Amino acid sequence: MTTFWDTSAILPLVYKEVHTPAAQTAADRAGPHFAWEWLRVEARLAIARRGNQPDRVRRLGEWFESADWQELGSEKLADVIDLGVRHRLRAANAGHLFTLLQTRRLFAEIVFVCFDEDLAAAAKAEGVTVWE
Numbered sequence: 422m423t424t425f426w427d428t429s430a431i432l433p434l435v436y437k438e439v440h441t442p443a444a445q446t447a448a449d450r451a452g453p454h455f456a457w458e459w460l461r462v463e464a465r466l467a468i469a470r471r472g473n474q475p476d477r478v479r480r481l482g483e484w485f486e487s488a489d490w491q492e493l494g495s496e497k498l499a500d501v502i503d504l505g506v507r508h509r510l511r512a513a514n515a516g517h518l519f520t521l522l523q524t525r526r527l528f529a530e531i532v533f534v535c536f537d538e539d540l541a542a543a544a545k546a547e548g549v550t551v552w553e
Contacts, residue, residue, distance in 0.1 A: 423453050424533070425532070431464045436471070468481060491523065501519045521549065
């Protein structure tokens with residue numbers, strides 16, 4: 422299964438949270454897994470805000486090493502804004518969704534692993550399969 426991840430799905434792999442079982446199952450079943458490069462910033466700073474425990478930083482780093490990172494060039498920002506406005510998303514979520522949609526052009530059957538309700542709803546509206 423080819424997957425695309427956002428930050429709401431990565432943190433449950435590092436911390437025990439309500440979505441940890443679903444995130445772990447997705448990780449266990451995932452083949453190639455993709456993410457927007459900004460996830461590195463969001464996830465790493467989330468760990469820093471929670472105390473910067475070395476074992477959690479290490480686990481996150483291991484996931485980072487195995488991911489295929491997708492870039493979002495500045496020439497696409499107007500498209501990201503349009504997508505965000507259409508779905509009433511926060512800025513980073515618009516970036517995740519836009520990059521997911523770009524990646525889906527190469528992997529039509531990609532599954533979005535996301536536990537953010539607004540972002541998941543926007544992805545579904547765009548015809549993307551969301552992990553549940």
